[in-house]
Amino acid sequence: MRRSIYLKLFVFLSTLALPQALLAQAAKPLLDSKIVFAPDGQAKVSYNDYGSKAEALESSKIESTLIFYALAMNKVDLDTGKALMGQVQGAVSKIATEQGMVRADIIKGNPMLKPVQGAPAEQSLTLAFAELAGKGGHSLELKPDNLDVKYLAPATLYLIQDQVKNLSESGLRLLVLSMGGMNKWYREIGKASDPESVGKAPSYALNLAVDILQKLSGGKAQK
Numbered sequence: 001m002r003r004s005i006y007l008k009l010f011v012f013l014s015t016l017a018l019p020q021a022l023l024a025q026a027a028k029p030l031l032d033s034k035i036v037f038a039p040d041g042q043a044k045v046s047y048n049d050y051g052s053k054a055e056a057l058e059s060s061k062i063e064s065t066l067i068f069y070a071l072a073m074n075k076v077d078l079d080t081g082k083a084l085m086g087q088v089q090g091a092v093s094k095i096a097t098e099q100g101m102v103r104a105d106i107i108k109g110n111p112m113l114k115p116v117q118g119a120p121a122e123q124s125l126t127l128a129f130a131e132l133a134g135k136g137g138h139s140l141e142l143k144p145d146n147l148d149v150k151y152l153a154p155a156t157l158y159l160i161q162d163q164v165k166n167l168s169e170s171g172l173r174l175l176v177l178s179m180g181g182m183n184k185w186y187r188e189i190g191k192a193s194d195p196e197s198v199g200k201a202p203s204y205a206l207n208l209a210v211d212i213l214q215k216l217s218g219g220k221a222q223k
Contacts, residue, residue: 087110113154
């Protein structure tokens with residue numbers, strides 16, 4: 001198990017960009033995630049990684065995916081938010097099984113894709129993840145800023161699916177634990193409708209996930 005990715009993310013936790021910083025001027029772009037929806041609702045995910053090394057790229061993918069999930073939860077209506085949360089929790093169960101980590105398909109037959117099926121034209125969105133100038137934190141900018149809200153939940157699921165397929169095993173484990181941690185935050189601690197949830201939910205989840213992984217790693221080392 002690679003521990004350095006966990007430690008790197010742990011350093012970032014207290015500096016997750018809050019909602020008012022989402023559109024802030026950034027000094028260093030880290031990752032652009034582009035999701036393109038065809039009229040039939042199917043989507044493809046691609047990246048501009050700005051030449052990042054593999055480990056830094058995984059960190060950016062995990063953190064930006066979690067922040068986007070939080071942003072989607074903040075923007076969609078209550079019923080859609082509950083449904084999205086249920087889908088994410090279902091994905092956690094499909095991926096982290098008693099038999100081990102499974103790179104499950106969470107897209108096939110997913111009812112949350114129905115609102116974007118039969119669109120008149122292709123729709124693309126980009127998530128620009130960057131390091132803030134002089135602040136040590138990160139920003140996530142959604143382009144276009146007038147994106148129809150119906151694309152947020154499907155885009156979240158497609159982004160998660162891409163990470164499930166392509167992250168390293170250690171990165172996938174961190175992502176899954178963090179998604180479960182975010183849902184715990186929504187159930188027990190705060191409300192998705194709170195603007196500060198966009199920063200607080202991922203921060204809480206990553207702290208929780210890193211703590212679990214470090215304890216597990218320590219426990220194995222003692223055996």
